[in-house]
Amino acid sequence: xxxxxxxxxxxxxxxxxxxxxxxxxxxxxxxxxxxxxxxxxxxxxxxxxxxxxxxxxxxxxxxxxxxxxxxxxxxxxxxxxxxxxxxxxxxxxxxxxxxxxxxxxxxxxxxxxxxxxxxxxxxxxxxxxxxxxxxxxxxxxxxxxxxxxxxxxxxxxxxxxxxxxxxxxxxxxxxxxxxxxxxxxxxxxxxxxxxxxxxxxxxxxxxxxxxxxxxxxxxxxxxxxxxxxxxxxxxxxxxxxxxxxxxxxxxxxxxxxxxxxxxxxxxxxxxxxxxxxxxxxxxxxxxx
Numbered sequence: 001x002x003x004x005x006x007x008x009x010x011x012x013x014x015x016x017x018x019x020x021x022x023x024x025x026x027x028x029x030x031x032x033x034x035x036x037x038x039x040x041x042x043x044x045x046x047x048x049x050x051x052x053x054x055x056x057x058x059x060x061x062x063x064x065x066x067x068x069x070x071x072x073x074x075x076x077x078x079x080x081x082x083x084x085x086x087x088x089x090x091x092x093x094x095x096x097x098x099x100x101x102x103x104x105x106x107x108x109x110x111x112x113x114x115x116x117x118x119x120x121x122x123x124x125x126x127x128x129x130x131x132x133x134x135x136x137x138x139x140x141x142x143x144x145x146x147x148x149x150x151x152x153x154x155x156x157x158x159x160x161x162x163x164x165x166x167x168x169x170x171x172x173x174x175x176x177x178x179x180x181x182x183x184x185x186x187x188x189x190x191x192x193x194x195x196x197x198x199x200x201x202x203x204x205x206x207x208x209x210x211x212x213x214x215x216x217x218x219x220x221x222x223x224x225x226x227x228x229x230x231x232x233x234x235x236x237x238x239x240x241x242x243x244x245x246x247x248x249x250x251x252x253x254x255x256x257x258x259x260x261x262x263x264x265x266x267x268x269x270x271x272x273x274x275x276x277x278x279x280x281x282x283x284x285x286x287x288x
Contacts, residue, residue: 006036010084017091026091029084033107036081082112089121101125116142116151123158127165136162143221147228147254150186153179157188159220160201169201171218174211177203178220229255233267 009032016025085108092101105122112118119138126135139158146152156179163172176196179189180203196202206214215221236251256264 006032006039006084007080010080010087013084014087017087020094022091022094026088026095029088029091032084033081033088036084082108082115082118085111086118086121093125098125098129102129114145116146116148116155119145120151120154120158127158127161132162140220145228147232147258149182149258150184152258153182153184153186153189156182156220157186157192159218160192160196163218164201169199170206170214172196172201173203173206174214174218175220176201177206177208177211178215181208229259229264230267230270232258233264237268237272 009028013025013028013032016022016028085104089101089104089108092098092104102122102125105118105125108118109115109122119142123135123138126132126138135158139155142151142155146155156175160172160175160179163169163175173196176189176192179186180193193203203211232251232255236248236255239245239251240248252264252268255267258264259267
């Protein structure tokens with residue numbers, strides 16, 4: 001087993017999933033998972049070499065890369081194992097094996113701690129199974145990690161579903177209004193908005209100010225995490241300086257999608273001014 005072989009077999013398993021041969025796909029994915037974990041255990045001295053457990057948020061992780069002057073592609077080194085376990089979870093869900101799907105998604109999160117999509121899929125399964133604490137903890141963690149507004153919207157939808165289950169219709173409406181304001185295309189959000197239309201938890205039943213107050217009382221942020229956008233743009237600046245225009249563009253677009261064009265431009269200007277100030281301070285210290 002090596003990474004090339006794993007990727008080839010993983011592609012074959014995903015082909016089986018497309019053909020709805022779920023049992024065959026699950027059998028292949030289980031064998032791949034066993035082989036891949038054995039390969040990692042045999043070839044990696046410590047888990048820290050292949051995982052990012054010590055960097056709990058994308059902000060801290062990207063700051064570390066900035067300090068180390070290493071503006072590489074923003075991808076976890078656990079890939080493709082996260083993809084493998086996500087595919088295994090999909091096969092388990094289709095076969096009605098929800099407990100196995102939860103365990104598979106836990107491993108996907110283990111191999112890609114920054115993969116907000118895996119966290120949200122796991123949160124959905126926990127909500128279905130009645131494990132509310134785990135569900136809400138995972139959904140809340142997305143607000144500190146998300147670098148994509150779609151993930152923030154899905155996190156709001158998870159909370160909206162929970163508030164609806166508990167009969168807290170104003171909080172449900174506020175969560176849906178916050179998700180809708182992110183202006184992203186998402187199937188779960190579209191379904192939730194359609195279900196809420198003309199009901200007591202319709203987001204149009206509240207103003208933006210009312211929704212903000214309700215979310216604040218529930219301990220939820222009303223908008224995107226600006227720190228994430230700042231860090232993405234800082235790394236984009238480093239990538240541009242290193243000559244990696246593709247990565248610089250990708251990170252800039254992700255920051256723009258998160259906070260909007262005007263805010264992203266303002267943040268870029270602040271970063272430039274901060275870098276200039278640090279450079280002038282460094283030159284002054286050197287002269288001294």
